[in-house]
Amino acid sequence: MRRLLPLGAAAAAAAQVTLWRNCHGPVAAYAGAWLARRDLFQETAFGDSLGMEYHDYNVYHQGGNGRPRVALKSARATDFYVEHLSEYEHAVRRRARDPEVLMRRQAEDAARACDEPRAAADYPAGAAPPLVLIPFWGGLPQKGGNAHSKVSVEEKLLQLRGVACSVRNTFPGAALVVGVASAADEAYVAGAVNASEVLRLDVAHGAHLSFTLFRRVQELIDAGHGRYAAVDYIFFTEADQVLRAALSPRALVAALGRQVYVVPNRLEEPFPAGTSKDYATPQGRRLRFGQNMCNGELVATSDGRAAPAPPHHIYRAGRRNSVRRGGGDPLPWRGADRRPPVSRDELEGVVRAVRAFGRAPYAGSSRERRLRSAAEALGTTFGRCWAVAEKRAQAWFAQRDAVKAADFGRVRQPLKDLSQLSEAIDALKWSPAWHVWALAPANASFSVCHRCRAAAACAFEAPVARTRRNATDLVALLALPLDEDLEPALVRRSVCAARRAFGGVVVGVCDGADLRALDLLDDAEDGVFDATALPDGVFVVPLPCAAAPRAQTSARHVDHAAAAPLVKWAHAQVKGDAAAWRGLFFAAVGDVVAVRDVDALAAAAAPTTFVVPHRLRDGAARHNKRPPCDARERDWVTPLADPGRGDARRDLTAYHVVPR
Numbered sequence: 081m082r083r084l085l086p087l088g089a090a091a092a093a094a095a096q097v098t099l100w101r102n103c104h105g106p107v108a109a110y111a112g113a114w115l116a117r118r119d120l121f122q123e124t125a126f127g128d129s130l131g132m133e134y135h136d137y138n139v140y141h142q143g144g145n146g147r148p149r150v151a152l153k154s155a156r157a158t159d160f161y162v163e164h165l166s167e168y169e170h171a172v173r174r175r176a177r178d179p180e181v182l183m184r185r186q187a188e189d190a191a192r193a194c195d196e197p198r199a200a201a202d203y204p205a206g207a208a209p210p211l212v213l214i215p216f217w218g219g220l221p222q223k224g225g226n227a228h229s230k231v232s233v234e235e236k237l238l239q240l241r242g243v244a245c246s247v248r249n250t251f252p253g254a255a256l257v258v259g260v261a262s263a264a265d266e267a268y269v270a271g272a273v274n275a276s277e278v279l280r281l282d283v284a285h286g287a288h289l290s291f292t293l294f295r296r297v298q299e300l301i302d303a304g305h306g307r308y309a310a311v312d313y314i315f316f317t318e319a320d321q322v323l324r325a326a327l328s329p330r331a332l333v334a335a336l337g338r339q340v341y342v343v344p345n346r347l348e349e350p351f352p353a354g355t356s357k358d359y360a361t362p363q364g365r366r367l368r369f370g371q372n373m374c375n376g377e378l379v380a381t382s383d384g385r386a387a388p389a390p391p392h393h394i395y396r397a398g399r400r401n402s403v404r405r406g407g408g409d410p411l412p413w414r415g416a417d418r419r420p421p422v423s424r425d426e427l428e429g430v431v432r433a434v435r436a437f438g439r440a441p442y443a444g445s446s447r448e449r450r451l452r453s454a455a456e457a458l459g460t461t462f463g464r465c466w467a468v469a470e471k472r473a474q475a476w477f478a479q480r481d482a483v484k485a486a487d488f489g490r491v492r493q494p495l496k497d498l499s500q501l502s503e504a505i506d507a508l509k510w511s512p513a514w515h516v517w518a519l520a521p522a523n524a525s526f527s528v529c530h531r532c533r534a535a536a537a538c539a540f541e542a543p544v545a546r547t548r549r550n551a552t553d554l555v556a557l558l559a560l561p562l563d564e565d566l567e568p569a570l571v572r573r574s575v576c577a578a579r580r581a582f583g584g585v586v587v588g589v590c591d592g593a594d595l596r597a598l599d600l601l602d603d604a605e606d607g608v609f610d611a612t613a614l615p616d617g618v619f620v621v622p623l624p625c626a627a628a629p630r631a632q633t634s635a636r637h638v639d640h641a642a643a644a645p646l647v648k649w650a651h652a653q654v655k656g657d658a659a660a661w662r663g664l665f666f667a668a669v670g671d672v673v674a675v676r677d678v679d680a681l682a683a684a685a686a687p688t689t690f691v692v693p694h695r696l697r698d699g700a701a702r703h704n705k706r707p708p709c710d711a712r713e714r715d716w717v718t719p720l721a722d723p724g725r726g727d728a729r730r731d732l733t734a735y736h737v738v739p740r
């Protein structure tokens with residue numbers, strides 16, 4: 081498969097770009113195989129369920145704070161895939177007259193993977209090849225779980241030989257560890273496969289082999305003896321899945337992160353035989369997708385960003401997540417894994433990769449020009465927030481779909497804190513179609529200044545900052561607090577800055593409230609607010625509010641009684657298609673927003689993300705509160721999306737993931 085190079089004079093030596101799909105939900109992320117970093121593997125708690133599907137689900141769901149991890153499958157099926165052999169067995173036993181002959185031929189073809197070419201041993205500097213884990217059951221079929229294959233031991237060993245060779249072809253130098261449950265299987269494996277080690281495990285059922293093998297290896301890595309002392313990556317596969325890859329080992333491990341792992345596409349041979357439209361193996365067998373397809377948004381990674389050997393001291397020995405609740409807060413990152421921001425050449429490489437992927441007629445089109453202009457201007461890098469505290473935001477920007485899907489009815493009123501609204505968006509975490517990220521920029525390209533008296537004056541007569549989108553489909557929602565100390569001049573700066581950034585502003589006020597704070601908005605400083613004299617693009621909406629009881633107020637308390645009603649009003653407008661807004665910004669009146677690149681912000685706010693600004697006081701960097709995300713301890717994401725994409729094109733959203 082052809083690899084895609086970034087543009088530019090140094091393209092020959094430049095990093096290569098790979099496209100992936102972000103898999104939403106454990107079914108799409110499943111393949112019975114995965115590649116992960118050592119820290120992700122060590123922090124995963126594997127349950128006792130029958131069936132390897134559940135152990136894949138353990139890996140997927142334990143991203144911390146009940147949050148799923150990021151599972152990536154190659155956008156091109158043949159870039160990284162497994163040929164699932166036993167699915168063919170099920171088909172021929174149901175339909176073929178001579179299934180035993182067909183199964184024997186398939187096993188012999190699988191073993192011919194040992195004759196296929198081997199990739200170059202191209203790993204990041206200082207990194208060791210993966211430790212490969214394969215559970216092998218040579219006994220009789222068992223009910224339940226995955227130990228149900230009826231092929232003979234000889235055919236299982238042929239399959240295992242092909243799997244072992246295919247893994248070593250993809251990952252040269254990999255150490256192969258096979259888990260078995262009996263002395264007979266141990267002897268079979270020792271005679272058929274040149275394994276680095278065969279681990280004898282005590283299990284009550286063949287389907288227990290996988291999680292028992294995982295737990296044993298976790299203990300060996302914790303102890304740090306022998307080959308387990310310097311493990312960087314773990315690759316797992318079932319014993320009936322032949323692995324093939326057109327990507328180099330460096331390109332595969334470049335996509336890995338603290339909570340990011342890579343899954344091969346799972347292809348199966350149909351019976352009767354497939355057609356010429358299906359994918360062909362080196363042996364001429366025709367494969368197609370089964371039920372575990374991944375159709376999430378595109379993710380672009382650069383193999384030039386593959387870290388050196390991941391630090392080995394970023395998890396505590398023996399620390400495991402909870403199977404039921406997922407992991408806790410990620411541990412601090414103390415390694416020297418720091419890389420520069422994404423370069424323009426790399427962004428251009430992503431543009432080329434997306435164009436060559438063939439999802440749309442890019443060449444020479446206005447769509448391609450918009451992508452290129454986006455790449456040139458996207459200097460904004462976002463850090464992914466994992467901890468709950470980091471995602472409690474008093475201001476945020478979200479796409480229409482995220483707001484539409486959120487359940488703001490769960491927000492209790494009166495509000496104790498504005499962050500209760502962002503928590504309602506963040507609650508979109510278990511539905512298969514959604515897992516919401518919070519992203520915070522690594523610089524001040526998106527910020528709000530709280531009660532910012534040092535902000536420059538803002539004139540409503542100034543034109544709205546048009547972007548490449550030249551769109552009017554963004555809106556700012558500003559909730560007016562019940563606060564007698566709010567200065568009218570600050571109100572004007574707050575509303576004016578939001579209008580310049582997003583084009584439209586809706587100010588939510590409590591019905592019957594004293595609106596003298598909005599006096600300056602009508603350009604008549606007479607102590608009386610005139611709603612008919614508002615600037616273009618500014619609207620005031622009266623709302624039914626529930627003021628906070630006296631017992632909950634204090635000298636420092638600000639009553640944001642209008643906040644929840646305003647967001648619920650906007651939610652109703654979006655859900656009922658009464659408003660054509662594609663992106664919504666929320667803050668309190670008095671917060672002055674600054675956005676360097678609205679296009680980058682809109683691109684980052686895909687249906688599965690919301691963006692948290694940096695929060696400043698008095699406009700001085702020294703008064704900056706703790707950033708929502710510490711970029712040194714998180715995955716970095718640079719958004720790259722067609723700014724003009726419509727709802728039907730949302731799968732073309734591309735993120736450049738810098739794994740951390």
